[in-house]
Amino acid sequence: MNRELITVIEQIGREKGIDKEILFEALESALLSASRKTLGASDNWRMHIDRKSGDLRVYCRKKVVTEVTDDKQEISLTDAKALNADAELDDELELEQERPPQDFGRIAAQTAKQVILQKVRDAEREGIYSEFAGKEGQILRGIVHRIEKRNVILEIGKAEAILPEREQILGERYNPGDRIRAFVLEVRRTAKGPQISLSRTHPGYLARLFQTEIPEIQEGIVLVKATAREAGERAKVAVASTKRDVDPIGACVGLRGTRIQVISRELRGEKIDIIEWSHDPATFVARALSPAKVSSVAIHEADSEGQPSATVIVPDNQLSLAIGKKGQNARLAAKLTGMRIDIKSESEVEAERAPSDAVPIEDRSALEMLPGVDAALADVLVAAGLGSPGAIVRAGREKLGLVAEVGDRADAIYAAAEKLVAAHRAAHEAKATPEVSQPGVPQGDQTPA
Numbered sequence: 310m311n312r313e314l315i316t317v318i319e320q321i322g323r324e325k326g327i328d329k330e331i332l333f334e335a336l337e338s339a340l341l342s343a344s345r346k347t348l349g350a351s352d353n354w355r356m357h358i359d360r361k362s363g364d365l366r367v368y369c370r371k372k373v374v375t376e377v378t379d380d381k382q383e384i385s386l387t388d389a390k391a392l393n394a395d396a397e398l399d400d401e402l403e404l405e406q407e408r409p410p411q412d413f414g415r416i417a418a419q420t421a422k423q424v425i426l427q428k429v430r431d432a433e434r435e436g437i438y439s440e441f442a443g444k445e446g447q448i449l450r451g452i453v454h455r456i457e458k459r460n461v462i463l464e465i466g467k468a469e470a471i472l473p474e475r476e477q478i479l480g481e482r483y484n485p486g487d488r489i490r491a492f493v494l495e496v497r498r499t500a501k502g503p504q505i506s507l508s509r510t511h512p513g514y515l516a517r518l519f520q521t522e523i524p525e526i527q528e529g530i531v532l533v534k535a536t537a538r539e540a541g542e543r544a545k546v547a548v549a550s551t552k553r554d555v556d557p558i559g560a561c562v563g564l565r566g567t568r569i570q571v572i573s574r575e576l577r578g579e580k581i582d583i584i585e586w587s588h589d590p591a592t593f594v595a596r597a598l599s600p601a602k603v604s605s606v607a608i609h610e611a612d613s614e615g616q617p618s619a620t621v622i623v624p625d626n627q628l629s630l631a632i633g634k635k636g637q638n639a640r641l642a643a644k645l646t647g648m649r650i651d652i653k654s655e656s657e658v659e660a661e662r663a664p665s666d667a668v669p670i671e672d673r674s675a676l677e678m679l680p681g682v683d684a685a686l687a688d689v690l691v692a693a694g695l696g697s698p699g700a701i702v703r704a705g706r707e708k709l710g711l712v713a714e715v716g717d718r719a720d721a722i723y724a725a726a727e728k729l730v731a732a733h734r735a736a737h738e739a740k741a742t743p744e745v746s747q748p749g750v751p752q753g754d755q756t757p758a
Contacts, residue, residue, distance in 0.1 A: 315363050333358055335428030340365070340367050353382060355403070367406040368394045373398055400704045419669055433552040437468045438503040439488050441496045448517045449507070453487040463489070463507065470505035478509050490575070492517060510540035511643075515581075518572045519546065525560040532557075534586040537644035541577050544643045546599065548585040582641075594650065597642035604655060605680060608648075617692035618649040628654045637694045654672045681718040698726040 318336070322329040337356045353370040366692040371384040372472075373396055384404075389396035395539050396402060446659075451463030451470060461472040461483050470484075472491055483489065491507035492514035508514060516533045532552055538544040548557040557666045561583050574577055582600070587593040591606040598621065607620045629650050632639050643650045676697050677687050687696075693712050695701045701709055701723060710719040726747070 362490050368403045370401055370403045373400045434502040441505055443695055444493050447493050448490050450490050453483050453485050470507050472507045477506035512538045515544055522568055522571055523561055530555055531560050535645050537641045540601040543580045544583045545645045547584050549586040594646050597645045598631050602625045607635045618652045622653050624656055625654045625656050679722050698729045701726040702730045
């Protein structure tokens with residue numbers, strides 16, 4: 310062992326990107342394995358290479374005993390005291406051997422080589438894992454190396470990553486040599502080394518693209534609060550501003566849409582709706598259904614699975630727009646808000662609120678049909694003696710206005726109660742009056758031609 314060894318180890322360390330201390334330890338382990346024939350199979354031997362001079366030293370650990378039965382494992386108390394005055398029975402002393410082994414033989418040398426190569430491979434794999442483990446949730450650039458069973462294998466520096474078919478944008482085609490960007494989904498250890506899984510369909514990829522392309526998001530002036538995607542088709546992004554004078558939507562769209570167009574092109578023309586996030590759940594749900602116009606939103610408590618829901622009422626001419634093609638707009642809004650969303654047209658709601666014998670106007674269930682009256686407000690109205698639409702109409706608008714929890718909803722609630730009572734009364738009067746048919750005009754079709 311000499312200085313040349315240190316030079317070689319330092320060179321390998323630089324080329325492979327491995328700490329030279331790991332290489333020294335690998336070499337020491339390899340030399341120890343190669344010396345088993347000379348030193349014996351016991352595990353009380355240790356080799357050390359001087360990091361400066363390259364000299365090899367061999368140490369043997371022995372137990373202090375009264376009577377020695379195995380001189381490779383034990384040392385007498387007298388000999389131990391001669392080496393170390395503080396030695397006691399059952400202590401272990403590490404002794405340096407005067408003549409370390411010089412000739413390892415062909416098989417021993419081959420063994421040493423295999424151990425060193427394995428250690429280097431393990432160190433390389435661990436280095437790659439350490440490098441990419443902290444990059445989960447980030448965007449990486451790679452070059453398409455090959456395609457295996459529709460899975461795309463990319464070269465990313467010294468590592469290979471896989472873009473599975475399920476994580477590819479529908480309709481995209483890749484060829485060897487193409488440069489693409491992707492989102493790091495997972496980095497995990499395997500028997501063949503670290504496996505890096507990528508995605509181009511994950512909502513996090515969209516959020517990272519916004520961060521990359523929009524300076525205000527990089528600086529923390531604009532925040533991406535939520536994203537929802539149907540990759541390659543449409544996406545929704547909720548953004549918020551930390552400064553009152555900054556329009557978060559305008560910052561993301563850019564002058565004449567230049568910023569959002571760059572992101573859309575990266576996602577194969579994916580249409581992106583940018584909406585302003587709101588602390589108020591009802592407002593956020595209404596905005597999430599953009600571009601549809603919403604009449605009202607009622608938020609309901611979480612169900613047994615812990616998921617809240619919302620009932621959204623839209624004008625009749627906005628119903629198809631709110632639902633979207635094959636329900637896409639409603640699905641994306643539900644993903645964005647984390648709620649189950651039930652969309653109804655105004656005519657649908659009117660039909661549900663129509664008086665019937667099953668839901669009389671003197672019933673609390675009819676009270677909860679009034680706009681703006683949820684279960685909590687219904688409890689307050691019942692306690693105030695206004696437990697039904699009929700009771701509200703009999704008491705009058707003034708008494709309804711005295712209930713503090715009603716607030717500025719009093720006029721709307723009272724008007725709806727009046728309308729419901731009137732419709733109920735008219736329906737019962739119609740039932741009480743027998744229908745008179747005119748000669749020559751069939752019943753049920755009295756509309757003149």
